[in-house]
Amino acid sequence: MEHHSLWQTIFYRSLAAHEKIPASRYLQLATVDNHGHPHCRTLVFRGFNQDKNQMYLHTDNRSEKMSQLERHNSVEACWYFSETREQFRFSGHVESISDKKSISHKKSISQSEQSKTTSCSPEAQRLRLTHWQNLSDALRESYGQNYDIAKPDENFVLLILHITRVDYLRLAPLPHLRVIYHLDASENWQAKSALP
Numbered sequence: 001m002e003h004h005s006l007w008q009t010i011f012y013r014s015l016a017a018h019e020k021i022p023a024s025r026y027l028q029l030a031t032v033d034n035h036g037h038p039h040c041r042t043l044v045f046r047g048f049n050q051d052k053n054q055m056y057l058h059t060d061n062r063s064e065k066m067s068q069l070e071r072h073n074s075v076e077a078c079w080y081f082s083e084t085r086e087q088f089r090f091s092g093h094v095e096s097i098s099d100k101k102s103i104s105h106k107k108s109i110s111q112s113e114q115s116k117t118t119s120c121s122p123e124a125q126r127l128r129l130t131h132w133q134n135l136s137d138a139l140r141e142s143y144g145q146n147y148d149i150a151k152p153d154e155n156f157v158l159l160i161l162h163i164t165r166v167d168y169l170r171l172a173p174l175p176h177l178r179v180i181y182h183l184d185a186s187e188n189w190q191a192k193s194a195l196p
Helices: 006-017 064-071 100-104 111-117 122-133 137-143
Strands: 026-032 038-044 054-060 074-081 086-097 156-170 177-183 189-194
Touching: 006 086, 006 156, 006 177, 006 189, 026 064, 038 054, 038 064, 054 064, 064 086, 086 122, 122 156
Parallel strands: none
Antiparallel strands: 026 038, 026 074, 054 156, 074 086, 086 156, 156 177, 177 189
């Protein structure tokens, strides 16, 4: 598998150019509900695993997006970097790592469907714990007032966006540049120029 692609180099350069701008950590995540209606909201970028083409995000198990992700885990995240005038649209599927209890009591989807969107492996839970411990006290308290730093709140969910397509748009300098990167059947990144 070709883990690194030109889009990752461009992405890291954009992140570095915006690291002192707090608002540049926000991106929009689009999901689809049971009726096929799209829903978009802003989330905070929580990290990236370039070897696995994964982006990390956090959410609350009680949020509307969780029921949408459990039924349709294909998503698109859109991220605009104002200083460099670049837009990245990341497509793929989301894996949800949540508390085992919060997964087992859901009866609206089958066990096979749950396994597509949720992960309770020890490795996944360690990653979730690391993300929980990296939160500020104020953020941990937003999940519940009696939080324990050593144990993630049952409503804390780590979302992993497994990226399979990147639509990159550069608006400056002129002329505009748009390139679409996608993983092929052999899991190698391919690039194709497109009209902006």
